[in-house]
Amino acid sequence: MAGAEGQANMDETKRTGSPIPGAPVAAAPAASLNAEPSLAANIRPTLKTIAFMTGLGITTVSRALKDAPDIGAETKARVRLVARQVGYQPNRAGVRLRTGKTNVISLVLSLEEEIMGLTSPIVVGISEVLAATPYHLVVTPYSPSRDALAPVRYVLDTGAADGVIISRTEPKDPRVALMLERNFPFVTHGRTEMGLAHPYHDYDNEGFAYAAVRTLVERGRRRLTLLQPPPHLTFHRHMRHGFDRAVRDFGVETIPFDAVDIDHSLIDIRTAFETLLHSGAVPDGIVSGSGAGTIALIAAIEATGRTIGQDLDVVSKVPSDFLGWLRPEVITMKEDIRHAGHELAKAVLARIAGQPPETLQSVSGLDRQDV
């Protein structure tokens, strides 16, 4: 546009570089400062270092490492060789500043869902997948008393990550709505019911509850009850549906137990269940949606002098097999949370890579044979 020919470039000497020896350029110190990326040993190599070593331009080196089509094959080979040799690793801050790409996955965690050590295996599972990638895992916590939206907003507003993993989803989850609206890559651990497609991984809680009821019925139990997830979370519905459907299918009775849910403290659960056991309506079969909760149930059961496997049966979903060791009479069905971590990580990465959400939805659990 605008200005005539003389305006832009074409000085006789390009200011950058100009390492032609003997040329009457600037002063010595200035030159050495700019030209040689590092005489010393332990400075971290940058593109400039490689450019200097290969005699190429910084741009060329950058493109060569990216395998761009307009760089010669031999040049690429040379650059890669030198890069490997000096142990070049792109400066994350540089990339991030220029491109906005953070190479970070943010795991948004409720600090209190931690009571029963679910975090641990999920972190491990995610880490295992990310280890093979340039991605880092950042834990973004929030206290559940506060707004669950806050951490998500933070990531979105500050561009702190390329992808987000959230759990404890609700049927109408504002976090999902927000990220979908902003077209931000994420996966949820748990489904939603908003009529919007997004990546998720979920445990088949409906299948679990159904199978649990069936198991109890097969043992002759007829008066069943459920220790269920908190009502505002999606998987409350799933578990309820599975339970209720099975109860209908098998024609058995249910005893309501709504005073507490698996988010309550063990003490509360125990107290509430003891109360139930002292009431007129005593169940002979219990489905528990949480391994920790089951411990409280067991305490209540034993405190009232009953024996599991005899007076009543308990089927529990568990994250690990402690219960199997300590109370083999409790029937357990394992939820593989580490596997969930794998799936979640793979899904965000795929989403970031542009794969459509519909293809990134999975449910794991029992074989669905029995549903």
Place this chain on the structure above:
Amino acid sequence: MAGAEGQANMDETKRTGSPIPGAPVAAAPAASLNAEPSLAANIRPTLKTIAFMTGLGITTVSRALKDAPDIGAETKARVRLVARQVGYQPNRAGVRLRTGKTNVISLVLSLEEEIMGLTSPIVVGISEVLAATPYHLVVTPYSPSRDALAPVRYVLDTGAADGVIISRTEPKDPRVALMLERNFPFVTHGRTEMGLAHPYHDYDNEGFAYAAVRTLVERGRRRLTLLQPPPHLTFHRHMRHGFDRAVRDFGVETIPFDAVDIDHSLIDIRTAFETLLHSGAVPDGIVSGSGAGTIALIAAIEATGRTIGQDLDVVSKVPSDFLGWLRPEVITMKEDIRHAGHELAKAVLARIAGQPPETLQSVSGLDRQDV
């Protein structure tokens, strides 16, 4: 140096900014691109945005927000007001690139130490402390089969974090040596024995083992054994010392049990302990250094028809109180791992702030009354 007066500055029009309306500068699009940080709504505010809004220079805004001494009080107030108003948050990549400060704490985790959910509460504890700071928590995993030094080297070489938290320390820990040598801020969860001062937080395993033995002795137990940590870790020695010293002090007998340690699988521990129970030398008191391990011990004990609290007693260190619920006959002593997370996080932050290592060493556990 070199060139005469005309060289450096003093063009009539400064190229940057020049938002004087009506001045005959460049073309419209170029100007709008540079002058107005954003007409649109949702662009993230930067220093430039605030500079534009306040009419100040970018440098001034930066310094004002840093509360530098050469900025006027009123100016600072104005800048802060606008910054708050527009929700300014410094771009981490910019800061990091310029200053090298990452605002990241790296938690270096062995992926397999995870068997018994220690990670969860430690992550929570660290997060709780970091939440009040600009720091993020990044999980840097390694598989224990591989070099434990690798992740530390990575952080050091790439400057991925401002501070590191490691666990599973060894008496001569190469990671500690490396970070000390590079003068890099870190804390260890567990002590070392290298004669070098560094920040640490540790559980008082010696005190635990001593108290455990005392408890057993008080119950009349005389033939004691220890399920101990793996020999290469520092706390193996601590626990051993506490155990051995108490055994000496109280004049009781010990039964060797070195076939397995708490890092072995539950199956292995159970098998090994059953073997011991079937041998001639049967203990009547057991100290267990791990909650998970205790479960395996219990299984072995019960499989051989013995009763805890009667034929023998078990004292176990535990991370949570499941055992207390399910096997109240087992005597438990709780290790508060979340608290460890707090201490570790506070220590790295203090170290980063320049506090001397000697002041950042703590041991928690039982009151040391009994040692």
Place this chain on the structure above:
DNA sequence: GAGGTCAACTGTATCGTTGCAGTTTTTTGG
């Protein structure tokens, strides 16, 4: 041999921030 095409390479500007070295204005001292 002028003009065009293509392959291979390169300089410049930029992301947002801060260290540095100023510049301008006001105040102070003599």
Place this chain on the structure above:
DNA sequence: CCAAAAAACTGCAACGATACAGTTGACCTC
């Protein structure tokens, strides 16, 4: 009333990487 000093503010360059818009030279084509 002028020089010097202090106070308040500012532009430039740089951190490392990449998008973009060239530049260079070899090779073709007519």
